[in-house]
Amino acid sequence: MKDLDLDVLIIGAGPIGIACALECKKRNLNYLVLEKGALTNSLFNYPLNMTFFSTSEKLEIDNIPFISNNPKPTRNEALEYYRRVTTSNALNINLYETVIDVNKTPTGFKVQSDKAEYNTKKIIIATGFYDIPNLLNVEGEDLPKVFHYYKEAHPFTLQDIVVVGASNSSVDAALEIYRKGGNVTMIVRGDAIGERVKYWVKPDILNRIEEGSIKAYFNSEIKEIKPSEIIVNTPKGEKTITNDYVIALTGYRPNFKFLEKAGIAFSTDGKSIPNYDSKTMESNVKGLYLAGVICGGKETHKWFIENSRVHAKMIANHIEQTI
Incomplete structure (x- = not known):
């Protein structure tokens, strides 16, 4: 077991997790992304012939051009795009490593995965909602x-x-x-x-x-x-x-048990929307941020790649100011 010290640990290597990694790298933060499956695991598990509702420019991150054959890109084109963004920017991502536990410490957090233990000042959870079916x-x-x-x-x-x-x-x-x-x-x-x-x-x-x-x-x-x-x-x-x-195909939901275990509070109106500051994306747990579709709780249609890309810059800006 290795014990590593980080500025930021990002959980989830989907498009928004990748966007968060890019923002951390630009600010010279010591970061690492952990992903329990393949890169952009949810997109990988989409139907082979799926076509996105969004146009390619709305799926771009960090102003890196996404060129597709048609106005609305396919699953395979999206996988290629996010893979090239990751490799060309040499992002620090550990794939097939599952986060088991997150615990608050006086200086930040201790995170236990199935392969290592990490000490980190900040955490960004960008795990999406596609892993647990209704x-x-x-x-x-x-x-x-x-x-x-x-x-x-x-x-x-x-x-x-x-x-x-x-x-x-x-x-x-x-x-x-x-x-x-x-x-x-x-x-x-x-x-x-x-x-x-x-x-x-x-x-x-x-x-x-x-x-x-x-x-x-x-x-x-x-x-x-x-x-x-x-x-x-x-x-x-x-x-x-x-x-x-x-x-x-009755929909999916975030891993509420994992979020609850990390200390996240939720709305009591039946929507289970997690508690976070809409200006910084910091949750009710100081130093723990939420990004992407998980911010919608059970309302999984509320956030998409195209309208949650901004979370990465908002979070990184706040981390840079408070670290």
Whole structure:
């Protein structure tokens, strides 16, 4: 076990964690980024053919140009961009190293990972929200036929597939699987396809549903998942649907347990928004900062790369003034 002294320890090597590292480097701060998975791990786990809603310039960090083939970049283009930003700037990042514990000390923090122990004056948590899915909490959800992440359509060709949800990820999965030969049924808790679905995709899914190519049950929820079927509560009563796989894309949430263990307080209005100063991004724990989408708590649609890039400079400026 090594014991290292740092000015700043950044937890999470997504786009915002990388932006924080760039700002720390520019200020000659002794920093290190720890990431439990691959570089930009959440983006890596996005569907292979995903296209961003944002244009490439809105995904840029530190004014480093992001050139894509089309106005809206793909997952692979984003991975290439953030990888090149990281390597060309020789950022200090340890991948596949998981933070286990964060403890306050008189001089800062002691951070324990699965590989080392660190003493640091400041901490930036930029861990996103993609690692913990919102569960259906129904019998059979633990069957191997149930997935909470979607990568590509090929394994579902010629299969009876249920896609749960009506967000961008659900709609993209339903359309792609349908076009690769899967028999797709959507189970939607609300009464319509999500309002935030990409504007160039929404007409497609609505037309496929209207013509019957993709079946959809609105105002409906899965009651039980069985090996070869599912039971659904619909407005017209309980319905049994033949099924090979369930892809439950019902959203994700931050690791609240980790944040609570670090001492972060949350709003009590049901949104679980963490306590932080909107001018400095410092949390209620002095010296511990929050950056990126985790600042929205359960409102994971509130912060994106494009509107949380500014967190990096705000945090670095405050750290430079107080270190």
